Amino acid sequence: MYDRVALIGLGLIASSIFWAMKRGALAGEVTGYARSSETRDTARRIGLCDRVCDSIAEAVDGADLIVLCVPVGAMGDVAGEMGPHLAPGAMVTDVGSVKRAVIDAVAPHLPEGVHFVPGHPLAGTEHSGPESGFAELFDNRWCLLVPVEGSDVDAVAQLRAFWEGLGANVEEMDPDHHDLVVAVTSHAPHLIAYTMVGVADDLRRVTDSEVIKFSAGGFRDFTRIAASDPTMWRDVFLNNKDATLEILGRFTEELFALQRAIRRGDGDHLHAYFTRTRAIRRGIIEAGQDTDAPDFGRGAKR
Amino acid sequence: MYDRVALIGLGLIASSIFWAMKRGALAGEVTGYARSSETRDTARRIGLCDRVCDSIAEAVDGADLIVLCVPVGAMGDVAGEMGPHLAPGAMVTDVGSVKRAVIDAVAPHLPEGVHFVPGHPLAGTEHSGPESGFAELFDNRWCLLVPVEGSDVDAVAQLRAFWEGLGANVEEMDPDHHDLVVAVTSHAPHLIAYTMVGVADDLRRVTDSEVIKFSAGGFRDFTRIAASDPTMWRDVFLNNKDATLEILGRFTEELFALQRAIRRGDGDHLHAYFTRTRAIRRGIIEAGQDTDAPDFGRGAKR
Numbered sequence: 001m002y003d004r005v006a007l008i009g010l011g012l013i014a015s016s017i018f019w020a021m022k023r024g025a026l027a028g029e030v031t032g033y034a035r036s037s038e039t040r041d042t043a044r045r046i047g048l049c050d051r052v053c054d055s056i057a058e059a060v061d062g063a064d065l066i067v068l069c070v071p072v073g074a075m076g077d078v079a080g081e082m083g084p085h086l087a088p089g090a091m092v093t094d095v096g097s098v099k100r101a102v103i104d105a106v107a108p109h110l111p112e113g114v115h116f117v118p119g120h121p122l123a124g125t126e127h128s129g130p131e132s133g134f135a136e137l138f139d140n141r142w143c144l145l146v147p148v149e150g151s152d153v154d155a156v157a158q159l160r161a162f163w164e165g166l167g168a169n170v171e172e173m174d175p176d177h178h179d180l181v182v183a184v185t186s187h188a189p190h191l192i193a194y195t196m197v198g199v200a201d202d203l204r205r206v207t208d209s210e211v212i213k214f215s216a217g218g219f220r221d222f223t224r225i226a227a228s229d230p231t232m233w234r235d236v237f238l239n240n241k242d243a244t245l246e247i248l249g250r251f252t253e254e255l256f257a258l259q260r261a262i263r264r265g266d267g268d269h270l271h272a273y274f275t276r277t278r279a280i281r282r283g284i285i286e287a288g289q290d291t292d293a294p295d296f297g298r299g300a301k302r
Numbered sequence: 303m304y305d306r307v308a309l310i311g312l313g314l315i316a317s318s319i320f321w322a323m324k325r326g327a328l329a330g331e332v333t334g335y336a337r338s339s340e341t342r343d344t345a346r347r348i349g350l351c352d353r354v355c356d357s358i359a360e361a362v363d364g365a366d367l368i369v370l371c372v373p374v375g376a377m378g379d380v381a382g383e384m385g386p387h388l389a390p391g392a393m394v395t396d397v398g399s400v401k402r403a404v405i406d407a408v409a410p411h412l413p414e415g416v417h418f419v420p421g422h423p424l425a426g427t428e429h430s431g432p433e434s435g436f437a438e439l440f441d442n443r444w445c446l447l448v449p450v451e452g453s454d455v456d457a458v459a460q461l462r463a464f465w466e467g468l469g470a471n472v473e474e475m476d477p478d479h480h481d482l483v484v485a486v487t488s489h490a491p492h493l494i495a496y497t498m499v500g501v502a503d504d505l506r507r508v509t510d511s512e513v514i515k516f517s518a519g520g521f522r523d524f525t526r527i528a529a530s531d532p533t534m535w536r537d538v539f540l541n542n543k544d545a546t547l548e549i550l551g552r553f554t555e556e557l558f559a560l561q562r563a564i565r566r567g568d569g570d571h572l573h574a575y576f577t578r579t580r581a582i583r584r585g586i587i588e589a590g591q592d593t594d595a596p597d598f599g600r601g602a603k604r
């Protein structure tokens with residue numbers, strides 16, 4: 001589908017793209033680059049990429065698809081470094097969790113004649129690094145493409161077919177709307193999970209070992225979320241500041257209302273609220289984004 | 303282990319206890335009672351309990367172990383109804399998520415010579431009702447026993463052996479400390495998940511279908527938590543008010559600090575916080591309460 005693909009950054013997403021490309025025979029040669037020499041060594045050892053390069057310039061040389069898989073805060077620097085080495089007609093895309101900030105950081109560095117179609121696969125695990133990827137990560141998950149104004153229709157279509165080849169369902173979205181949707185469905189929930197795990201850790205009367213031993217219920221799912229890559233998430237929050245803060249503001253407002261209902265003993269309010277949230281869960285199961293299995297996050301054990 | 307066991311309330315926990323008792327041959331006859339005739343009919347149809355009774359009095363008659371499996375808010379009424387029918391030497395326990403309030407509600411109704419050892423299995427799924435139980439629910443999970451002052455040592459030991467027979471690991475705890483530990487590990491996380499799901503539902507610019515379609519990340523795990531039984535959770539919050547409100551207060555404080563770090567662009571603060579929460583996750587995996595599989599709550603699909 002592409003003759004030469006360059007993966008810049010070799011973490012969970014890049015390594016999963018690589019194995020999914022191999023599974024689907026979607027690319028000729030795949031080059032890879034990571035800033036850390038340790039990561040490059042690991043990639044060479046495990047056969048991640050056909051050729052691991054020691055510079056961005058070498059990795060993108062002659063590539064017709066370049067996928068930026070670095071944290072959002074590093075996109076601008078990477079784009080600046082590779083810009084002069086891009087071939088006319090090449091497609092640049094990325095996998096960042098924020099789109100407006102990535103467009104602002106990357107677009108100015110790209111020469112005329114290079115296509116730029118930002119993307120965001122809604123898939124991940126709490127693991128990170130070159131050894132964490134697997135070919136099935138994107139299967140039946142969404143990949144949102146966010147074409148900038150004036151994007152070449154054929155180039156967009158080709159990138160869409162590429163993601164479908166990786167196993168994903170593809171939808172196009174406007175960058176600002178994208179950033180709001182993911183603030184609701186991903187960014188705010190992650191910050192909340194991080195916060196709750198931090199609270200538990202601070203509370204000295206409940207020992208760490210108790211928190212850990214007795215975390216069968218909701219807390220265990222929070223720690224799973226809160227174990228995600230710190231650098232990636234720092235950059236997400238700094239680069240999707242407005243939407244995340246807006247959602248957190250609404251969240252705090254609702255939380256205060258529920259706290260007040262608890263304080264006042266208003267059981268009807270609580271029951272009505274909890275009944276409503278149940279319906280959303282059913283919607284997700286019907287939309288095929290999860291299963292109805294009663295595993296509560298421990299499916300792998302049963 | 304017990305000749306006659308009575309299960310009062312026939313939801314997820316009671317039905318799982320029943321199937322686990324049968325698996326381990328832990329009881330002679332098992333009777334059951336549920337307030338709703340529909341639930342009793344379902345229980346009879348699926349063979350849940352050896353004998354389903356139409357009154358509490360009939361269910362507890364001659365029982366040497368009575369397990370109260372109703373929502374925390376219903377424990378007092380149930381205890382009042384069964385009290386006059388209990389045989390001397392019988393053991394009464396419960397599975398409620400709150401312990402101080404259950405002790406205050408139940409103990410006054412129990413006649414002299416009846417043992418009372420409250421309990422709380424830290425296990426569950428987001429499903430409820432008599433058909434949701436399964437024998438493996440308690441395997442390798444914790445059950446906390448909260449013996450009241452002056453509990454008979456042999457009776458406590460027998461109940462402990464019973465729970466171990468159901469598959470659980472057992473630990474004893476003081477009631478107030480129990481209520482604080484679960485406020486941290488379960489009650490506050492559940493309220494937060496409910497809140498976040500409610501926020502998403504309120505936000506009109508992001509359509510319901512978008513929230514549902516694009517919930518691959520953290521939000522999906524929240525909806526799973528927030529799909530739990532509304533009546534059970536209403537009663538939990540109303541009956542563990544002080545500890546839950548204290549933890550939520552701390553949570554709000556921490557969340558405000560992180561919000562301020564985002565607003566100010568303080569990436570170091572965010573990175574340090576996220577790195578710390580990662581360590582807690584590792585502790586949980588090492589404690590054997592979860593697996594390291596990268597399923598992010600969708601294990602059943604892979």
